[in-house]
Amino acid sequence: MKIVGISGSIVGSKTKTTMNYVAEEITKKYPDADFTLLDLADYQIQFSDGRNYLEYAGDTGYVTKTIMEADAIVIGTPIFQASIPATLKNIFDLLPVNAFRDKVISMFVTAGSAKHYLVIEQQLKPIISYMKGQIVQSYVFIEEKDFHQKKIVNDDVFFRIERLVEDTIVLTETYTKIREAKEDKYDF
Amino acid sequence: MEKYRIDKSKGLEFGIFTLGDHIPNPNTGERISAKQRLNEIVELAKLSDQAGIDFFGVGESHQEYFATQAHSVILSAIAQATENIKIGSTSTIISTSDPVRVYEDFATVDLISDGRAEIICGRASRVGLYELLGYNLRDYEALFEERFDLLLKINEEEVVNWSGEYREPLKNAKILPRPKNESLPIWRAVGGTPASAMKAGYAGVPMMLATLGGPVSAFKNTIDAYREVAERSGFDPATLPVGTTSFFFAAESTQEAMREMYPYINEGMKLTNGQGFPKQAFAHGADPRSVINVGSPQEIIEKILYQHEMYGHQRYLAQMDFGGVPFDKLMKNVEIIGNEILPAIRKYTANK
Numbered sequence: 001m002k003i004v005g006i007s008g009s010i011v012g013s014k015t016k017t018t019m020n021y022v023a024e025e026i027t028k029k030y031p032d033a034d035f036t037l038l039d040l041a042d043y044q045i046q047f048s049d050g051r052n053y054l055e056y057a058g059d060t061g062y063v064t065k066t067i068m069e070a071d072a073i074v075i076g077t078p079i080f081q082a083s084i085p086a087t088l089k090n091i092f093d094l095l096p097v098n099a100f101r102d103k104v105i106s107m108f109v110t111a112g113s114a115k116h117y118l119v120i121e122q123q124l125k126p127i128i129s130y131m132k133g134q135i136v137q138s139y140v141f142i143e144e145k146d147f148h149q150k151k152i153v154n155d156d157v158f159f160r161i162e163r164l165v166e167d168t169i170v171l172t173e174t175y176t177k178i179r180e181a182k183e184d185k186y187d188f
Numbered sequence: 189m190e191k192y193r194i195d196k197s198k199g200l201e202f203g204i205f206t207l208g209d210h211i212p213n214p215n216t217g218e219r220i221s222a223k224q225r226l227n228e229i230v231e232l233a234k235l236s237d238q239a240g241i242d243f244f245g246v247g248e249s250h251q252e253y254f255a256t257q258a259h260s261v262i263l264s265a266i267a268q269a270t271e272n273i274k275i276g277s278t279s280t281i282i283s284t285s286d287p288v289r290v291y292e293d294f295a296t297v298d299l300i301s302d303g304r305a306e307i308i309c310g311r312a313s314r315v316g317l318y319e320l321l322g323y324n325l326r327d328y329e330a331l332f333e334e335r336f337d338l339l340l341k342i343n344e345e346e347v348v349n350w351s352g353e354y355r356e357p358l359k360n361a362k363i364l365p366r367p368k369n370e371s372l373p374i375w376r377a378v379g380g381t382p383a384s385a386m387k388a389g390y391a392g393v394p395m396m397l398a399t400l401g402g403p404v405s406a407f408k409n410t411i412d413a414y415r416e417v418a419e420r421s422g423f424d425p426a427t428l429p430v431g432t433t434s435f436f437f438a439a440e441s442t443q444e445a446m447r448e449m450y451p452y453i454n455e456g457m458k459l460t461n462g463q464g465f466p467k468q469a470f471a472h473g474a475d476p477r478s479v480i481n482v483g484s485p486q487e488i489i490e491k492i493l494y495q496h497e498m499y500g501h502q503r504y505l506a507q508m509d510f511g512g513v514p515f516d517k518l519m520k521n522v523e524i525i526g527n528e529i530l531p532a533i534r535k536y537t538a539n540k
Binding site: 049050051052053054055068096098099101102182183186187188 | 251313314315316325326443446447449450461462463466467468470471
């Protein structure tokens, strides 16, 4: 199972911190999973110009191809101006319309306060649905007061991360089995 | 229709086209050489000609896994190797070539072939050629429109006066040679959406519509939109040919055809497009309402006749070599087309 993590912002630390915990949870508990974390701050990614994702070169090509090869994608995102950051939206824009077909997507969200809780429902989930992703419906929402000095200090957040990682793995395994069983039924 | 060398009394034209993909055979993992692929394309055109097929097309593509970058050169070889079959580009990316050179090339192929050459102009589904040939992707639409217009003008007027944004002006320029019969049929390739088809309608030019998958009825809407816009723009749709293209594979039974064809389509799409062809979508190909012409010869005949009833089109182009299909299977399909499919289609569509 290939899992790709995306840390969707190039500024701030909460999302990066969260995704490091997510990475640790995946690699420690599910050593058989092939996990790659893409921290967008580490790459020079161009804006989408509409071309097929295979045609991008350099970092942009690496990031799009890595995402397209995944069975599951764990997205980490902050909330900026009542939406997702432009850097994350650009990743979606770089990919084909059906990019998340047969992929399971889960979301880890960081924000300054609880006021931003529903932004994901209105801004991120519709994009994932449009791109045909299988969404793990619950997401982990972590706010400012759960962090201290680049560490998560609310134990409940660890439990929530554990649960969402587990749900992501279970749903990916289940979905893969269902798809394989369905494909086997076709006689071609 | 005469202007475009279409004789409706002969019924629906049937053609074969290749994008010129050069992909390993997914069943063996082996890829033939580019030389062999090109020789086999010319050979396939010869066999198609002998089988009485109406048209053979070769497309221009500059990306990895393709061998027909110089498609007009290949068409020239085909012109020499064949006798009666119409030949054309499927398609020419006019956006990144000088229309004067394109016209010179195709008028030449027309003379070599004794009046059998046609041009289908497309905008390219992939954009690597912009960088390769030194163009700015931001001019994607404007380049196509300006150059397509110029190509049409050259086709109408032997002496051309023209000025535009992306090329030096032409002053009393004589564009030679001229084709055998006054002008060349020049089509606009359309990718399937009504919005794209309407552009061909505004220009009042023949439309070649790619139908990759889905129900025939959806593409009928696109063709209707094209004809409506053409009429509103002052053209008579009855004088404008419509062609469609789709995947094609014939075998003894539907199951066998589906089984044989799927790995090529799926692997080919993965390599050239980055995503395979979902089995769920391919399974629809067996449905009589689908645009994909896969099945037994009799089922394919019924599908094509249904498509003809819905579209009222003048030409169907089959894509059967995509994804590394070995040559012996292509030969077998040409034989089936010539012996079984063509006679039936002509019988039911001629003199209508």
